[in-house]
Amino acid sequence: MLYKEYGPQHWWPGETQDExxxxxxxxxxxxWKNVERAIANLSKNGLLSLDAIAREDVERIARLIQSCGYYNIKAKRLKNVAEFLTSYKDKRNCEQFRNALLKVNGVGKETADSILLYAFDLPVFVVDAYTRRIFSRLGIIKGTEPYDEISKMFISSLPKSVRVYNEYHALIVRHGKERCRKRPLCSECVLRDKCQNALQHQR
Ligand code: SF4
Known part of the structure; x- marks a missing residue:
């Protein structure tokens, strides 16, 4: 239904794997607009590649990504990820790759899965705050379950396809931004007839 409503989302918004x-x-x-400014800055300064970031000083990276907030932490994190990805070899073994990526300082499950799915076309399902909000309002999850439990639920109910996981997560984000906001716009939502929250509150 969301696909019918919003159409294909063409994620991830980035030209190259490194980006x-x-x-x-x-x-x-x-x-995302803050990320776009940081990416433009990195690009202008020859740093839109993991090889270049892995070799660069953290302080210089931090100066170029200031628009993103927490830029000192993010610069260190970005360099850690770049160093890891430019040296890690076996990127086709999804489970091992994910476990190794999760050991990189500062990388949580949502970030790791976004990288695996959108940069490396590996079959993982990304769970974010929009996923928890929308599907708890629909009455399908509580919203407080551990990350992997929710991710597995989607993987077991959807066709095993990177393309499907890619599009499904992108549509969730779109719906969370456009309709199922903090204050939901239920009267304009295609899911309202199936949504516990809308039925309870007669939105
Ligand atoms: S009906 Fe309302 S609460 Fe339910 S998914 Fe749609 S916008 Fe969210």
Whole structure:
């Protein structure tokens, strides 16, 4: 239904694999427009590649990504990820790759899965705050379950396809921004007839 409503989302918004990874790290706790400014700055300064970031000083990276907030932490995190990805070899073994990526300082499950799915086309399902909000309002989850429990639920109910996981998560984000906001716009929502929250509150 969301696909019918919004159409294909063409995610991730990035030209290259390296740019997708960089965006996935920088987007934590900030709006995408701030990430775009940081990516433009990195690009202008020859740093829109993981090889270049892995060799660069953290302080210089931090100065270029200031628009993203928490820039000192994010610069260190970005360099950690770049160092890891430029040296880690076996990127086709999804489970091992994920476990190794999760050991990189500052990388949580949402960031790791965004990198695996959108940069490396690996079959993982990304769970974010929009997923928890929308599907708890629908009455499908409580919203407080551990990350992996929710992720597994989606993987077991959807066709095993990177393309499906890619599009499904992108549509969730779109719906969370456009309709199922903090104050939901239920009267304009295609899911309202199936939504516990809307039925309870007669929105
Ligand atoms: S009906 Fe309202 S609460 Fe339910 S998914 Fe739609 S916008 Fe969210």
């Amino acid at each position: 997708i990874v960089i965006g996935a790290v920088l987007t934590q706790n900030t709006a």
